[in-house]
Amino acid sequence: MKQSIVLTKVNDLVGSFSSGSVAGKVKLGSFKFDVKSIFRKFVIPLLSILLFIGLWQLGSKALFNMEADYKIEKALADQGAEAAEAMKACIASGDISCQPNTLPSPSQVWQSLQTLIADHKVISADKDAFAEKTAALNAKREAEGKAPITYTGRPSFVDQIFTSLKTVFAGFLLALIIAVPIGIIIGLSPVLRSSFNWLIQIFKPVSPVVWLLLVFMIVKTMTKDSNSDSAFIISFISVGLCAMWATLVNTAMGVATVDKDYINVAKVLKLKPLQKVFKVILPSSLPLIFTGLRITLSVAWMVLIAIELLAQSPGLGSFVWEEFQNGAIDSNSKIIVAMFVIGIIGFLLDRLMLTIQNMVSFNKSEAI
Numbered sequence: 001m002k003q004s005i006v007l008t009k010v011n012d013l014v015g016s017f018s019s020g021s022v023a024g025k026v027k028l029g030s031f032k033f034d035v036k037s038i039f040r041k042f043v044i045p046l047l048s049i050l051l052f053i054g055l056w057q058l059g060s061k062a063l064f065n066m067e068a069d070y071k072i073e074k075a076l077a078d079q080g081a082e083a084a085e086a087m088k089a090c091i092a093s094g095d096i097s098c099q100p101n102t103l104p105s106p107s108q109v110w111q112s113l114q115t116l117i118a119d120h121k122v123i124s125a126d127k128d129a130f131a132e133k134t135a136a137l138n139a140k141r142e143a144e145g146k147a148p149i150t151y152t153g154r155p156s157f158v159d160q161i162f163t164s165l166k167t168v169f170a171g172f173l174l175a176l177i178i179a180v181p182i183g184i185i186i187g188l189s190p191v192l193r194s195s196f197n198w199l200i201q202i203f204k205p206v207s208p209v210v211w212l213l214l215v216f217m218i219v220k221t222m223t224k225d226s227n228s229d230s231a232f233i234i235s236f237i238s239v240g241l242c243a244m245w246a247t248l249v250n251t252a253m254g255v256a257t258v259d260k261d262y263i264n265v266a267k268v269l270k271l272k273p274l275q276k277v278f279k280v281i282l283p284s285s286l287p288l289i290f291t292g293l294r295i296t297l298s299v300a301w302m303v304l305i306a307i308e309l310l311a312q313s314p315g316l317g318s319f320v321w322e323e324f325q326n327g328a329i330d331s332n333s334k335i336i337v338a339m340f341v342i343g344i345i346g347f348l349l350d351r352l353m354l355t356i357q358n359m360v361s362f363n364k365s366e367a368i
Contacts, residue, residue, distance in 0.1 A: 183251025250292025
């Protein structure tokens with residue numbers, strides 16, 4: 001009896017699909033599955049990822065074969081047929097000493113990621129052992145008013161990621177502190193907007209390298225020091241100055257375009273200037289301000305790599321440059337790992353800003 005009831009319900013469900021009454025949606029208890037939505041949000045992105053990996057694999061294989069043929073032909077031209085056969089056999093054997101150094105395959109990049117994680121575990125263990133070994137001596141030195149002995153070994157890839165994040169957040173905070181107040185002041189006054197527009201238009205497109213050199217001159221003159229703290233200061237100030245312009249422009253535009261009815265209501269309520277700013281102008285300007293902040297954070301993360309590279313700050317920029325100069329067989333794979341890490345972190349930072357914007361603003365923005 002129960003089996004017949006179940007079969008009847010299944011037949012009814014199948015019939016409803018064939019008649020189009022369900023319209024691609026299946027209801028099971030309190031759950032509702034939208035087949036089209038699932039296909040669009042999950043299946044298509046997954047297929048695009050697989051397509052990307054497939055094209056990447058084909059491209060890396062083609063470049064590998066081109067470089068291998070070049071090495072074999074070069075050995076043939078320089079040393080003869082025997083050397084060419086030896087080179088061909090060496091490449092086929094997978095010997096690291098003769099492998100073509102070109103675009104790595106997805107599997108090679110995955111192996112390099114695992115290697116970097118393993119290196120991080122080893123370096124973390126060394127740090128812990130060093131801290132334990134020097135704990136008593138550092139306690140004695142601190143009691144005597146001396147600086148403790150610190151670990152001076154090379155940072156791991158994960159450590160460099162956190163260094164870059166610390167730098168970009170410090171630069172972003174500096175940009176926010178500078179750009180938002182100035183943007184509000186300029187936005188409130190048409191005279192100030194006209195007066196300082198030339199300054200914004202000139203400094204906005206300046207390269208991060210130029211900002212770095214300017215900050216370098218100022219910081220070195222003031223500190224007369226070249227340690228890692230100085231490199232961090234130079235990096236985050238350069239990032240902040242280079243990335244703040246989108247926030248400044250959007251804040252000024254948001255303040256300048258506040259609905260005049262809101263301003264008139266503030267006048268009727270006889271709000272003081274600061275009350276008018278915080279209760280009327282800022283809430284109305286939040287969508288544009290957060291748009292500027294999102295752009296600023298994206299620009300900050302983008303220019304950080306070049307700035308860290310030049311400032312010799314121990315972050316991802318330094319990691320990429322060191323691997324490029326290293327020229328080892330797995331250096332290209334590690335650079336690709338860093339590229340994906342940089343892109344993923346940039347995407348997550350943008351989603352974070354979008355989430356905060358939707359939490360504090362009445363206008364909800366959709367992810368793009």
